[in-house]
Amino acid sequence: xxxxxxxxxxxxxxxxxxPSSPTDEEVTKSKVTVIGSGNWGxxxxxxxxxxxxxxSSFHDExxxxxxxxxxxxxxxxxxxxxxxxxxxxxxxxxxxGKNVVADPDLDNAVKDANMxxxxxxxxxxxxxCNELVGKIRGDVEAISLIKGMEVTTEGPHMxxxxxxxxxxxNCCVLMGANIADEIAAExxxxxxxxxxxxxxxxxxxxxxxxxxxxxxxxxxxxxxVELCGTLKNVVAIAAGFVxxxxxxxxxxxxxxxxxxxxxxxxxxxxxxxxxxxxxxxSCGIADVIATCLGGRxxxxxxxxxxNSGQRSFDELEAELLQGQKLQGVLTAGEVNAVLRHRKCxxxxxxxxxxxxxxxxxxxxxxxVQCCENNTxxx
Amino acid sequence: xxxxxxxxxxxxxxxxxxPSSPTDEEVTKSKVTVIGSGNWGxxxxxxxxxxxxxxSSFHDExxxxxxxxxxxxxxxxxxxxxxxxxxxxxxxxxxxGKNVVADPDLDNAVKDANMxxxxxxxxxxxxxCNELVGKIRGDVEAISLIKGMEVTTEGPHMxxxxxxxxxxxNCCVLMGANIADEIAAExxxxxxxxxxxxxxxxxxxxxxxxxxxxxxxxxxxxxxVELCGTLKNVVAIAAGFVxxxxxxxxxxxxxxxxxxxxxxxxxxxxxxxxxxxxxxxSCGIADVIATCLGGRxxxxxxxxxxNSGQRSFDELEAELLQGQKLQGVLTAGEVNAVLRHRKCxxxxxxxxxxxxxxxxxxxxxxxVQCCENNTxxx
Numbered sequence: 001x002x003x004x005x006x007x008x009x010x011x012x013x014x015x016x017x018x019p020s021s022p023t024d025e026e027v028t029k030s031k032v033t034v035i036g037s038g039n040w041g042x043x044x045x046x047x048x049x050x051x052x053x054x055x056s057s058f059h060d061e062x063x064x065x066x067x068x069x070x071x072x073x074x075x076x077x078x079x080x081x082x083x084x085x086x087x088x089x090x091x092x093x094x095x096x097g098k099n100v101v102a103d104p105d106l107d108n109a110v111k112d113a114n115m116x117x118x119x120x121x122x123x124x125x126x127x128x129c130n131e132l133v134g135k136i137r138g139d140v141e142a143i144s145l146i147k148g149m150e151v152t153t154e155g156p157h158m159x160x161x162x163x164x165x166x167x168x169x170n171c172c173v174l175m176g177a178n179i180a181d182e183i184a185a186e187x188x189x190x191x192x193x194x195x196x197x198x199x200x201x202x203x204x205x206x207x208x209x210x211x212x213x214x215x216x217x218x219x220x221x222x223x224x225v226e227l228c229g230t231l232k233n234v235v236a237i238a239a240g241f242v243x244x245x246x247x248x249x250x251x252x253x254x255x256x257x258x259x260x261x262x263x264x265x266x267x268x269x270x271x272x273x274x275x276x277x278x279x280x281x282s283c284g285i286a287d288v289i290a291t292c293l294g295g296r297x298x299x300x301x302x303x304x305x306x307n308s309g310q311r312s313f314d315e316l317e318a319e320l321l322q323g324q325k326l327q328g329v330l331t332a333g334e335v336n337a338v339l340r341h342r343k344c345x346x347x348x349x350x351x352x353x354x355x356x357x358x359x360x361x362x363x364x365x366x367x368v369q370c371c372e373n374n375t376x377x378x
Numbered sequence: 379x380x381x382x383x384x385x386x387x388x389x390x391x392x393x394x395x396x397p398s399s400p401t402d403e404e405v406t407k408s409k410v411t412v413i414g415s416g417n418w419g420x421x422x423x424x425x426x427x428x429x430x431x432x433x434s435s436f437h438d439e440x441x442x443x444x445x446x447x448x449x450x451x452x453x454x455x456x457x458x459x460x461x462x463x464x465x466x467x468x469x470x471x472x473x474x475g476k477n478v479v480a481d482p483d484l485d486n487a488v489k490d491a492n493m494x495x496x497x498x499x500x501x502x503x504x505x506x507c508n509e510l511v512g513k514i515r516g517d518v519e520a521i522s523l524i525k526g527m528e529v530t531t532e533g534p535h536m537x538x539x540x541x542x543x544x545x546x547x548n549c550c551v552l553m554g555a556n557i558a559d560e561i562a563a564e565x566x567x568x569x570x571x572x573x574x575x576x577x578x579x580x581x582x583x584x585x586x587x588x589x590x591x592x593x594x595x596x597x598x599x600x601x602x603v604e605l606c607g608t609l610k611n612v613v614a615i616a617a618g619f620v621x622x623x624x625x626x627x628x629x630x631x632x633x634x635x636x637x638x639x640x641x642x643x644x645x646x647x648x649x650x651x652x653x654x655x656x657x658x659x660s661c662g663i664a665d666v667i668a669t670c671l672g673g674r675x676x677x678x679x680x681x682x683x684x685n686s687g688q689r690s691f692d693e694l695e696a697e698l699l700q701g702q703k704l705q706g707v708l709t710a711g712e713v714n715a716v717l718r719h720r721k722c723x724x725x726x727x728x729x730x731x732x733x734x735x736x737x738x739x740x741x742x743x744x745x746v747q748c749c750e751n752n753t754x755x756x
Contacts, residue, residue, distance in 0.1 A: 177627070177628050177631040177632060177635075178628065179626065179627060179628045182625075182626040182627070182628040182629065183628065185626075187625050187626050187628060187629050187746075188625065188628070188629045188632055188633075188746045188749055188750060189628040189629065189632055190628075190631075190632045190635065190636075212750040213750055215632070215749065215750075247560075247565050247566065248557065248560040248563075248565050249555070249557060249560070249667075249668045249671045249672045250555050250556065250557045250560040250561065250565060250566070250567040250568075250668055251560065251565050251566045251567065252667070252668075252671065253555040253660075253663075253664040253665070253667040253668035253671070254555060254566055254567055254568045254593070254660065254664055255566075256663075256664070256667055257555075257568065257658070257659075257660060257663050257664040257667070258568075260658070260663065261658065264658075276654070276655065276658075277654065279658070280635070280638070280639065280642075280654075280657070281635075282631075282632065282635060285631075285634075285635050285638065285663060286631040286632055286634070286635040287631070289627075289630070289631040289634055289635070289667065290627045290628055290630075290631035293627045293630065293631070294627045368565075368566045371566055371593065372566060372590040372591055372593075
């Protein structure tokens with residue numbers, strides 16, 4: 001542990017700061033704050049904290065901004081986290097590392113950090129970024145772990161771009177086959193960091209996240225990596241339909257392959273800089289595989305197909321997701337608006353058909369029929 | 379149906395020939411013979427027969443060389459096939475098309491054909507090719523559907539090359555996510571044809587195989603396509619270990635991705651002409667997915683891992699495969715010999731570890747450990 005840095009053992013953290021007389025070494029060390037404390041945010045903090053405590057170029061402490069909640073016991077989530085070293089609500093049973101400090105005050109959580117990890121639900125990002133303007137250090141680097149950007153006819157609203165523009169900072173992305181609970185259990189996983197220009201910064205992020213069981217690669221294709229994290233949900237909906245129709249593994253493999261192909265084509269349609277090789281990385285093929293084997297997009301789509309489309313997605317979402325909207329359904333709609341606007345719907349039979357099925361214009365079996373005899377598939 | 383061509387309704391087929399006074403059109407039509415009558419061979423004949431009967435540039439009749447067997451009823455397999463139009467032993471319940479003619483006489487089956495489809499177990503190929511020398515037409519084109527070539531330290535023995543060299547003919551390959559029973563049930567599937575130079579010939583083969591539910595692409599990368607069909611079995615063994623260890627979908631996706639990456643690297647090590655893009659085709663990613671979801675390589679490897687390696691592959695093969703050897707285990711051994719010979723085992727931690735586990739030198743859990751912290755994975 002770095003000299004002079006106390007790991008707090010209680011909930012009284014507000015106003016906690018770096019030591020009053022830091023050494024030169026302390027000053028040049030990177031200080032990390034994780035913005036977000038859900039399931040994936042907690043796992044990210046665990047990964048990072050296991051590294052900062054071992055590497056002298058990082059401050060041991062990882063601060064984690066917690067959207068404060070009152071637990072059924074009447075206690076505050078952040079206080080319980082700091083006492084138990086667990087996110088008892090979103091990642092129970094997993095110790096995050098004693099150097100993780102939960103902090104419900106966003107301004108305080110970021111004020112000393114020069115490395116910000118964004119990992120909140122994407123609908124919170126606008127409010128968070130507005131709040132952060134003028135509050136962060138001048139030398140801050142950011143990374144976004146947020147999947148599920150919005151895509152409009154003007155183009156995709158990349159979350160990394162949003163962060164960069166709002167806060168005037170560089171922002172990388174980290175995507176991949178990352179089922180949080182499996183990484184929390186330290187099972188082998190991989191991830192891909194996408195960066196725009198500065199490879200050294202990307203390598204620094206990789207150093208911060210990588211553990212023996214969490215393998216991280218970097219690729220200079222931020223748009224390709226970030227789009228994968230969103231578009232794969234549309235493919236997972238298609239795969240769920242195939243599962244519900246009990247079409248077998250050939251068909252499922254074909255649909256997943258065609259889906260990955262349309263992800264690639266769509267990404268290149270939006271950004272000519274996108275590289276094919278990105279789709280061989282964890283963010284591409286591996287995330288498609290993991291999401292099409294498990295995941296709630298696949299699951300709800302399977303239920304939809306088993307009901308032959310007689311129960312709407314709205315109804316199934318209300319039942320299975322407690323009213324949350326399914327990301328893949330939203331993205332399929334957005335992608336279709338873009339394709340219609342650009343007059344190239346016919347080049348994306350799978351993306352198009354997923355949307356038509358989701359809105360009830362076609363039956364689930366159309367997911368297979370759209371491929372049959374369709375040369376755009378080839 | 380083409381004029382003058384009778385579809386036989388009984389078993390008396392030997393010596394059956396094209397009509398005695400063929401028109402010019404008849405003479406220029408392509409005539410197809412399928413060499414092999416197992417599960418996949420029968421499905422291939424069904425696909426082909428559904429096309430030849432509709433396309434005027436092919437003779438309706440598809441001849442199928444059957445390795446003759448006597449059924450428990452005492453009848454000959456070829457006779458029952460021609461009477462019932464089903465391969466009652468290897469694809470029961472599926473009508474092959476009345477224009478499929480089973481023929482137990484290899485010389486007779488090929489003598490009029492100018493398109494030969496090879497789809498036998500690979501260990502029969504040497505004998506068959508020896509038998510065919512001097513018996514085939516001068517203008518014959520061939521395609522191999524045979525997965526599982528032998529790989530020796532001198533290099534892989536590509537079955538397409540073997541056919542080309544032994545018979546002095548051009549030979550394409552067709553590979554992909556092709557679980558025969560699912561294609562027989564007319565469920566959506568895809569395949570990839572690899573060719574060396576002549577794209578027109580490859581397109582002709584695609585025309586012969588493609589149906590609305592069987593989508594075929596062509597790529598100029600015969601070695602890449604053919605190697606996929608063999609190497610994917612090694613990846614399936616690795617995926618089976620992960621299933622047996624109950625590591626979850628992240629890990630399985632990671633292992634499949636790393637496996638596909640090693641398939642690509644190994645293929646390029648052997649043939650610099652191999653293209654990355656081939657691995658996005660059905661023969662690459664889709665076949666890896668289908669084989670790692672189902673398939674007997676995966677299944678036996680899962681059983682092996684569940685027994686913590688306490689029961690050998692030999693034992694499990696004897697029990698689960700009636701003494702047949704598992705292709706992936708054989709291929710893993712062959713691939714390792716090549717890598718050792720070329721002194722680059724350390725670049726292929728997954729292929730290497732699959733072999734070490736199969737021969738009992740490492741426990742099944744090594745499949746995950748070999749990836750952890752291994753920069754060759756990245």
